[in-house]
Every structure is written in C-alpha cells, then in structure tokens.
Amino acid sequence: xxxxxxxxxxxxxxxxxxxxxxxxxxxxxxxxxxxxxxxxxxxxxxxxxxxxxxxxxxxxxxxxxxxxxxxxxxxxxxxxxxxxxxxxxxxxxxxxxxxxxxxxxxxxxxxxxxxxxxxxxxxxxxxxxxxxxxxxxxxxxxxxxxxxxxxxxxxxxxxxxxxxxxxxxxxxxxxxxxxxxxxxxxxxxxxxxxxxxxxxxxxxxxxxxxxxxxxxxxxxxxxxxxxxxxxxxxxxxxxxxxxxxxxxxxxxxxxxxxxxxxxxxxxxxxxxxxxxxxxxxxxxxxxxxxxxxxxxxxxxxxxxxxxxxxxxx
Amino acid sequence: xxxxxxxxxxxxxxxxxxxxxxxxxxxxxxxxxxxxxxxxxxxxxxxxxxxxxxxxxxxxxxxxxxxxxxxxxxxxxxxxxxxxxxxxxxxxxxxxxxxxxxxxxxxxxxxxxxxxxxxxxxxxxxxxxxxxxxxxxxxxxxxxxxxxxxxxxxxxxxxxxxxxxxxxxxxxxxxxxxxxxxxxxxxxxxxxxxxxxxxxxxxxxxxxxxxxxxxxxxxxxxxxxxxxxxxxxxxxxxxxxxxxxxxxxxxxxxxxxxxxxxxxxxxxxxxxxxxxxxxxxxxxxxxxxxxxxxxxxxxxxxxxxxxxxxxxx
Numbered sequence: 001x002x003x004x005x006x007x008x009x010x011x012x013x014x015x016x017x018x019x020x021x022x023x024x025x026x027x028x029x030x031x032x033x034x035x036x037x038x039x040x041x042x043x044x045x046x047x048x049x050x051x052x053x054x055x056x057x058x059x060x061x062x063x064x065x066x067x068x069x070x071x072x073x074x075x076x077x078x079x080x081x082x083x084x085x086x087x088x089x090x091x092x093x094x095x096x097x098x099x100x101x102x103x104x105x106x107x108x109x110x111x112x113x114x115x116x117x118x119x120x121x122x123x124x125x126x127x128x129x130x131x132x133x134x135x136x137x138x139x140x141x142x143x144x145x146x147x148x149x150x151x152x153x154x155x156x157x158x159x160x161x162x163x164x165x166x167x168x169x170x171x172x173x174x175x176x177x178x179x180x181x182x183x184x185x186x187x188x189x190x191x192x193x194x195x196x197x198x199x200x201x202x203x204x205x206x207x208x209x210x211x212x213x214x215x216x217x218x219x220x221x222x223x224x225x226x227x228x229x230x231x232x233x234x235x236x237x238x239x240x241x242x243x244x245x246x247x248x249x250x251x252x253x254x255x256x257x258x259x260x261x262x263x264x265x266x267x268x269x270x271x272x273x274x275x276x277x278x279x280x281x282x283x284x285x286x287x288x289x290x291x292x293x294x295x296x297x298x299x300x301x302x303x304x305x306x307x308x309x310x311x312x313x
Numbered sequence: 314x315x316x317x318x319x320x321x322x323x324x325x326x327x328x329x330x331x332x333x334x335x336x337x338x339x340x341x342x343x344x345x346x347x348x349x350x351x352x353x354x355x356x357x358x359x360x361x362x363x364x365x366x367x368x369x370x371x372x373x374x375x376x377x378x379x380x381x382x383x384x385x386x387x388x389x390x391x392x393x394x395x396x397x398x399x400x401x402x403x404x405x406x407x408x409x410x411x412x413x414x415x416x417x418x419x420x421x422x423x424x425x426x427x428x429x430x431x432x433x434x435x436x437x438x439x440x441x442x443x444x445x446x447x448x449x450x451x452x453x454x455x456x457x458x459x460x461x462x463x464x465x466x467x468x469x470x471x472x473x474x475x476x477x478x479x480x481x482x483x484x485x486x487x488x489x490x491x492x493x494x495x496x497x498x499x500x501x502x503x504x505x506x507x508x509x510x511x512x513x514x515x516x517x518x519x520x521x522x523x524x525x526x527x528x529x530x531x532x533x534x535x536x537x538x539x540x541x542x543x544x545x546x547x548x549x550x551x552x553x554x555x556x557x558x559x560x561x562x563x564x565x566x567x568x569x570x571x572x573x574x575x576x577x578x579x580x581x582x583x584x585x586x587x588x589x590x591x592x593x594x595x596x597x598x599x600x601x602x603x604x605x606x607x608x609x610x611x612x613x614x615x616x617x618x619x620x621x622x623x624x625x626x
Contacts, residue, residue, distance in 0.1 A: 150622065191622040221622060269507075302534060308534075
C-alpha cells in the first residue's frame with residue numbers, strides 16, 4: 001500500500017498530553033468540558049487521562065473524577081493511558097475504554113532516563129501487563145514504540161534497532177494470541193523528518209505486512225505536518241494528534257517547545273488531499289480556542305488563530 | 314524536472330515582512346543588527362526594507378538610514394521592495410540591490426481592496442516600472458504573483474486564471490527583452506495546500522518550461538512546511554522565508570495569525586532531505602532568538618524554541 005488512504009482515523013490525545021504538561025490547577029470541570037467539546041467535533045477516539053502516580057504528576061490527581069464526570073456521546077471512545085500494572089488497575093476501575101497498550105522505546109538511554117528501566121525490565125513489565133490485559137478480558141491493542149525517530153541522548157536510532165525493539169513488543173502481543181491492532185511509531189521528541197517517515201514506515205511494513213502502521217508525531221522542530229504528509233502519501237491511515245497542539249515536549253529542555261501536531265491542522269491537510277476524517281474543522285478550531293482559554297495561554301497551533309479559509313472554487 | 318533539487322536558494326524576507334508588520338518603535342540599530350546577524354548565517358540574499366509611504370507605514374520611515382547603516386558582507390545581496398514608481402526611485406537612491414520586480418495579483422478583489430487598483434491599472438503600473446528599470450540599467454527580475462493560492466474574498470482562484478494573470482506579467486518582462494528570472498507563486502494569505510502546490514507548479518511549468526518557479530509560502534494555517542515539501546519534491550529550488558516566522562498576515566483578520574514559513578525550519582527540512590542551502594542552522598536559530606528579542610514577543614517558529622536535534626547516527 002503506497003498511496004493516499006480514503007479515510008484517516010485521528011486519535012485525539014490532547015487532554016492527556018495537555019493536562020499532564022500544563023501546571024497543576026486546571027479545574028476538573030474545565031477538563032471535562034474540553035473532552036465533551038472534542039466529542040462534538042466528529043472525533044471518535046479521545047485519550048482523556050493518564051493513570052500515573054499523582055505524587056509525581058499532580059495534574060492527574062483528578063483522573064477518576066474526570067472519568068466519572070464525562071457525559072458520554074454515542075460513537076465516541078473515551079480512553080486512557082497507563083505505564084504500569086498499578087496504573088492499569090486504576091484505569092480498569094475507571095469506566096474508561098482500555099486500549100491494551102504494549103509499549104517500549106527505541107532508545108535504551110531514553111527509557112532508562114525517563115522510565116528508569118532497562119530494555120529487559122521494560123519487556124518483562126509489558127509481558128506482565130499483557131497477561132493482565134488478557135485476564136481482564138481485553139483482546140488486541142496497539143504497540144507503541146517511543147523515540148522511534150531518535151532521542152536527545154542517542155541521536156538517530158538505526159532502523160534495524162528500531163525494528164528489533166518493535167519486534168520484541170510485537171512478539172509479546174503475538175505470544176498472547178493478541179496480535180497488535182497497529183504499530184505506532186512515536187516521534188517522542190520531534191526529531192523526525194519526512195525521509196525518516198518513509199524509511200521507518202517501509203521497514204515496519206516489510207517486516208509486518210499485516211499490521212497497520214500508525215504515527216504519533218510531535219512538531220517540536222516545525223516539521224510535524226510535513227512528516228504527516230509523508231505518512232499520508234504512504235497510505236498511513238491512523239495518526240495521533242492534539243487539539244491546538246495542546247501539550248509540549250518535556251524532553252526538549254524548555255517549556256516553550258511544541259508538542260504533538262495540531263489535530264485541526266492534520267484534519268485540514270487530510271481534507272485538502274481529499275481524505276475523509278469525519279471531523280468538523282470549524283468546530284475543532286473552536287475547541288482549540290476553548291483549550292487556549294482553559295490553559296490560559298496561546299497554543300502552538302496556527303490554524304486556530306487564523307481561522308479556516310472557507311471559500312473554495 | 315520532477316525531483317528534489319541538490320541545492321535550494323532561500324531568500325530571507327524576515328526584516329521587510331517583520332519590520333512592516335510589528336508596531337512602530339523598533340530601533341533602527343536593532344533592525345540593522347538583525348540584518349547583519351542574518352548575513353552571518355550563510356544566507357546570501359536578504360530583503361531589508363520596503364520603500365513605501367511612511368505616512369501609511371510609519372515602521373518604514375527609517376529605510377534610508379537602515380540602507381546606509383548595514384555593514385556589508387561579501388557574497389550577500391541586500392535588497393529591498395517597492396510598490397510603485399516613487400518607491401523605486403527611493404530604492405534606487407538607497408544603495409541597496411534592486412531586484413527588478415514585476416508583480417500582480419491572481420485575485421482581482423484582493424488587488425482592489427489592498428492596493429486600490431484594477432488589474433488593468435496594475436499592469437499599466439508594471440509596464441511603467443519595467444521601462445524605468447531598463448532606463449535605470451536593470452536587467453531581468455522576478456515575477457511575483459500574489460494570492461496565487463486564493464484569497465479571503467474570492468476563495469480559491471481557478472488555475473487557468475492564475476496562469477492568465479501570470480502570463481500578463483511575463484509578457485511585460487518579455488516585451489522589454491528582460492524575461493523573468495523566476496515566477497514566484499505567493500500564498501499571500503496561507504490558503505494553500507500541497508495538492509495546490511503541485512497543480513500550480515505543474516501549470517506554470519507546462520506554460521513556461523524555461524522559467525524557474527519559486528514559492529513564497531505563508532504558514533497562516535499550519536500547512537506551510539508541508540507545502541514547501543511538496544515544492545521540494547517537484548524540484549522547486551527557490552523559496553522565500555522569514556527568520557523565526559517574523560512578520561504576520563494582516564489579511565487573516567487578527568495579529569496572532571502566522572506569516573511566512575520560518576527560514577530555519579525550511580533549512581532543516583532541506584537538510585533532512587539532503588538538499589544544500591548553505592545555511593548554518595544553529596546560527597540561524599540564534600538569529601531567530603535575536604529577532605524575538607528585538608520584537609519583544611515569541612515568534613511563530615518552533616525550531617528556535619526547541620533547538621536543533623544535533624546528534625545523528
């Protein structure tokens with residue numbers, strides 16, 4: 001498959017990325033309001049919160065309250081994230097949807113510095129989680145490979161190593177008879193470029209022709225939307241993105257660094273290429289503005305400042 | 314030519330775009346300092362000022378002082394812009410380089426609302442200017458076509474009309490035996506998308522296989538760098554860009570709207586594709602930060618916040 005898809009699924013990760021990154025103090029009601037507004041824009045999958053230790057990430061102290069408070073809309077999946085067994089058990093109790101996530105890092109140094117785990121320890125933890133998922137009645141879920149495009153410590157990671165790290169995670173899923181629903185290549189620190197998107201997507205597809213590739217792109221260095229375009233041209237049909245570019249990049253060394261590509265800009269790019277997303281772009285722009293109001297500062301996305309270009313010949 | 318160029322020329326328009334857009338009051342010395350810093354980054358062509366009516370654009374009241382004050386660096390062209398005969402005569406007296414510019418607008422409504430000219434009047438003015446250029450000893454220069462990707466009043470402009478408007482300008486150049494050095498398609502309000510880049514570049518090339526196409530892209534809606542990538546893949550080898558994204562889009566209806574694509578991000582994209590620009594990216598990032606200091610607020614560019622990703626495998 002080496003051509004534009006007819007339709008792209010955009011997985012909205014703004015609430016989780018943003019509420020985690022912004023300073024503590026955003027009202028729970030405001031968080032819920034943003035999630036509910038996103039659900040009105042045609043997005044069908046929203047990552048609401050992360051079940052992490054509130055002593056470490058106080059911004060996530062109200063996750064159960066958020067999970068309970070969201071007024072559900074039919075056809076929308078409200079899901080969440082976790083990093084370990086304890087987080088998963090809290091997530092399981094929350095009533096949110098549970099994507100059975102198996103994750104790892106292409107960069108060993110990044111994994112050690114940010115999660116304090118060796119690759120072996122990470123794989124062991126993923127095996128334990130995968131068993132727990134199956135015991136909890138969960139089927140297949142996505143594989144997420146962080147720092148696939150490089151990290152600040154190791155620089156670019158050789159493609160062969162990226163594939164090896166992905167293979168370890170895929171094997172855990174296959175061993176549990178729950179083959180991955182997709183392999184998501186994450187540009188965790190925004191180190192990627194369009195050539196790399198091509199080489200990595202090609203390499204993953206050559207190895208696993210049956211598993212869809214997804215992209216989680218950060219716009220830390222301004223190339224995010226060009227990377228997305230490279231993915232679209234290759235037929236990648238699933239992307240993570242964040243409304244208004246909500247969130248940031250804690251690994252870039254400063255708070256001003258941009259985070260995920262902005263959902264409304266990705267939707268505009270898709271629309272301009274004749275690719276369906278199901279998203280109401282003006283409604284999503286309004287929601288990006290709501291997100292700016294909630295966090296109290298401008299977000300990196302540009303479309304929400306300018307507004308749509310509505311007239312077309 | 315339907316492949317990546319080996320080398321791309323980037324024409325830095327930040328000082329002119331930015332000093333015109335920012336509120337009055339930036340010190341002349343600071344403007345000169347920015348231009349001099351840009352000249353140290355490997356950029357070889359810098360648009361310093363615009364010769365316009367200082368009663369209308371008070372930010373440009375110090376243009377002659379800037380022109381006199383810049384310490385010149387060998388190998389760098391310091392040029393300028395004008396919109397009419399009077400502006401050209403001032404430019405000619407300034408000692409700055411004079412690109413013999415022939416310009417027009419794809420959108421008639423935009424031309425009327427922003428320049429108070431009908432298409433006929435615009436062509437007449439360009440003919441007069443072109444004669445004046447030749448009388449002043451100037452040879453060929455670029456054709457600039459504004460709003461080639463659409464405008465807020467007319468929406469997208471049909472390709473046939475874009476080509477017609479370009480043809481009128483090309484004819485003026487050819488009639489004076491000064492065929493254009495390039496045809497620059499301007500996305501004046503950031504309405505463009507990669508598909509449009511392809512269709513317009515193809516159309517211009519089909520009509521004028523011998524004249525290079527250049528792109529002047531705005532990032533008003535977040536697609537600027539994807540549009541640049543589309544151009545690079547087609548072999549476009551000349552782009553206008555603005556350090557840090559300095560400048561804005563007065564036509565988007567609000568001051569927060571982003572302007573030109575950021576020079577350092579375009580340079581990074583080129584570099585990642587193996588395309589030479591001659592630009593020292595870390596030095597240009599430092600200059601983007603200097604530009605932020607000078608204007609006193611963050612600029613839209615993202616790379617200058619995050620810094621380069623220096624390590625490579």
